[in-house]
Amino acid sequence: MDEILDGLTQIDCDILVIGGGTAGPMAALKAKRKNPKANVVLLDKANVKRSGAISMGMDGLNNSVIPGYATPEQYTKEITIANDGICDQAAVYRYAQECYGIIEELDEFGIRFQKDENGEYDVKKVHHIGTYVLPMPNGDTVKKALYRQLRKARINIINRYMSTRLLTGEGRVAGAICVNTRTAEFLVVRAKAVIMGLGAAGRLGLPTSGYLMGTYENPTNSGEGYSMAYHAGAGLANLECYQINPLIKDYNGPACAYVAGPMGGYTANAKGERFIECDYWSGQMMQEFYDELQGGKGPVYLKLNHLAEETVSEIERVLHIVERPTRGHFHAGRGTDYRKQMIEMHISEIGFCSGHSASGVFVDEHARTTIPGLYAAGDMANVPHNYMLGAFTNGAFAGLDAADFIADVDFAAFDEGEVEAERNRVLAPTKRDDGIPPNQIEYKTRRLVNDYLQPPKVTAKMELAQKRFEEVRDDMEQGMYVQDSHELMRALEASSILDCADMAAAASLYRTESRWGLYHNRVEYERDNENWFCHTILTKGEDGKPAHRKQDVKPYVVEIADEEKDAYDKQRVDPSVAAE
Amino acid sequence: MPLAQTSTTVPVIVNDDLCIADKGCTVCVDVCPLDVLRIVETDEGNKTAFMKYDECWYCMPCEADCPTGAVTVNLPYLLK
Structure with a gap:
């Protein structure tokens, strides 16, 4: 194991789901149930049994909308206000309407939710306005319950393959290029639709402990989803709205x-x-x-x-x-x-994660990205504050929509040269005799992220960060060296992390106002609703660097009264009544 | 540019006496999200799991899923 081997295999499937954590398994299950003839492949960098943010389970649902306790309208309003108004409500509203059905399904999988003496769900209040937190007494069994369902549904599972680039052609998605993390052999997957559930960019900032993997997020979630979407040309929304916990x-x-x-x-x-x-x-x-x-x-x-x-x-x-x-x-x-x-x-260190903030690949209420046939769900898609239940529910939306999408299309043709170019990029660190190991490239990138990108955000510091990142990129592209295929996985992760660092700096510089409290506290700029009540969309520009545009927030589905809009700004306890 | 060999304590400890890697068990290696465990032959000629890469999230599937209780996850020294 870990030897670097030369190899390339190509397989075809109808729907490729990348990431077997939370959103991915639900997407695969829903797609397969809707179209039992479809060949659905679920691919993971680790092992689906224990991969992703909920590897060991979860203690509760933080955002359940349960009839009798909360309404979809109330939840949509709460999340819109919590996310400072920058919210296309359709996706949040659809989630709020349909998440209860997902809870019932999870219940059928054997995942129990806390009930009171009358057999009603025992929902708790944690948010500012409504009541949405539902404890899971056997939350440690989530992954096992999901895995049983995947086996039962005959989903094809491929473990220990890391996807590195998406393939596109004919204006839509065509598949993905993947590398075996234990042999460095390549797998090209042609697919009619691709669903990405690759989790947060959780290895962006460096934890104060200095331990590279001592992150808040599962450190396998190193931002590949963001990086692959970027290189494929998809739009990414509001990346300056960091996750900080x-x-x-x-x-x-x-x-x-x-x-x-x-x-x-x-x-x-x-x-x-x-x-x-x-x-x-x-x-x-x-x-x-x-x-x-x-x-x-x-x-x-x-x-x-x-x-x-x-x-x-x-x-x-x-x-x-x-x-x-x-x-x-x-x-x-x-x-x-x-x-x-x-x-x-x-x-915490900074990261991208819509699970708790709003930074993610732009998607609509069907989990569609800006590239036809390409979907994203869970922590890497931009539905704000969507937590674990959001990953399940939006994953379900992606699976259902993809099942329809593949009915009308064949494989998109792509440029074979892209595969060759990607093999050369990936394997470059294996072709050198010595050089800089990936852990040093990664450490330096992440230390610079802490030094220059952590809020409060300062323009001059972020511009310096961009210069330093360029130097690290040169080192990475010209001098990174790996000794085995495990290190090669880390080298590829270092590359995603650096992409995310570049995007974090660029997105933060673009939005010249302060919003989302600490997440985008730009000390030189006040809140500016006139110019910045909008999404920012980051794409890969013609010059290969981040390009930006503003995008209107869609008209609200649920109206919010003016006096409610700043409910989340009133967080500080009034000292005159605080004594208790 | 030669590479240095810097020592580091590792958080995941495997009890060789309890580990049944000899019988073909690879559960801890299989479930680790970060893929940091491997099987090695000991001086006595038995196989056992060990932590090859110090890249641990101290998340515990290796300990929880080990059929013989051979694996213990400690906290990495830098943050314990």
Whole structure:
């Protein structure tokens, strides 16, 4: 294993789904059920059994719209306001209408959701306005339940192949070029439709621990989806709306106020005082978090030590089993007992992820990108704040639409020269006798991201970043060296990370206003609704560098009254009533 | 430009006595999202899993899915 072999195979399928985490499996299942004759291939860089953001499970649905607790109109309004108004509501509204059906389906898969003594869903309030958080008592079984369904539906699964470039032709998608991560052999997949579910760009900033893989996101999610969409010519929306999250310091997993909040836990400053009214993750909330840290009242903590023993035990039971189960080891190692100490929190590295913000490949309410036949869903598509249930639901939309799309088309012809060019690009680091290993290229890129791109955003710093990134790119293209196929995978990831870093700088420079709280806090510019109440769309320009355009926000489906529009700006607790 | 050999402690530890890689088991290698585990032959001639690449998300499928409880995931030193 890990030897570099020479090889190239070509296969055909009707629908290629890239990424077997959350959105991908649901897309594959829906497409196959709608068209049982279709040949659906699900491809993953890791192993579908344990791949993606929910590798070890998830503790709950953060955005369920359940009849009796919330309405699609209310949810659409909430997410529009939380995302500072920049939202094509059709995709959010469709999600809100149909996610309940997906919950019922997941329930049939054997994934249980918390119910009260009357058998009703036990939904909790975490957001500013509505009630959408539904705990999953056996959330550690999600991937296993999904995998059983994939086997039952006879989805063709290909593990340990990393896709590196999309193929296009005749004005639509034609397939993808993939590399085996353990042999470096190539696989060209011709497909009539391609669904991308490659997750966040989670390895963009460097965590403060300095450990390359100690990221908030599963570090396999290194931005290939963004990079491939970019090189294929798709539009990417609002990339300047970074993901930045409040996490457990050093451990870098969520402190999980979503679990602890409804049980009485809250985010506090060093004095143990509450300073934000609402623990739901938004740019405005992160700005308050940042201000508290910088303002001398930090560190910031998750406070649970005022709660009753049985409550703390229950919080521990959930948080130490599901999503990031090494959390218990981490606290034990530092002697942190939730009953006695508060849990120190910090600000995460930056990334792209629509799961919690809005940066992603542009899609409509059918999960269609700007390239016909190419779909995107989950953390890498731009439906704002869509979390795990959004990945499932939008993945379903992609699968259903792709099943129709392939009925009318044959394989698009593509330029064979593209395959040869991609082989040369990918294998270049294997052809050298020595050089710079990919971990150093990656470390330097990500350290520069921290130095120059982290908000508050400063024009001169971001321009410097662009210069440094160019130098790193030269080093990468001319001097990167790998010794085996595993390192080659890391080299390809380093390339995606650098693409994402370039896009982050370019998108942030383009939008000359401040929006989304800390996510796009440009210190030289105020909010400017007159010029910037719009999406920004980034594409690959003629010169091979990012090009930009503005795109109107589509007229709202659900009207928002003027006095409601700034509901998420009022996050700070009024000190006169804060004492408790 | 020769490459240095820099030592690093690894977070994933495998108990050779419990590991059944000799019987053909590769579960931990298969499930690792970052693909950092491999099988190696020990000095005694047995096979065992080990962490070849220090690129760990401390996520735990290797520990959770190991059929014999041979795998322990510790936190990487830099962040523990």
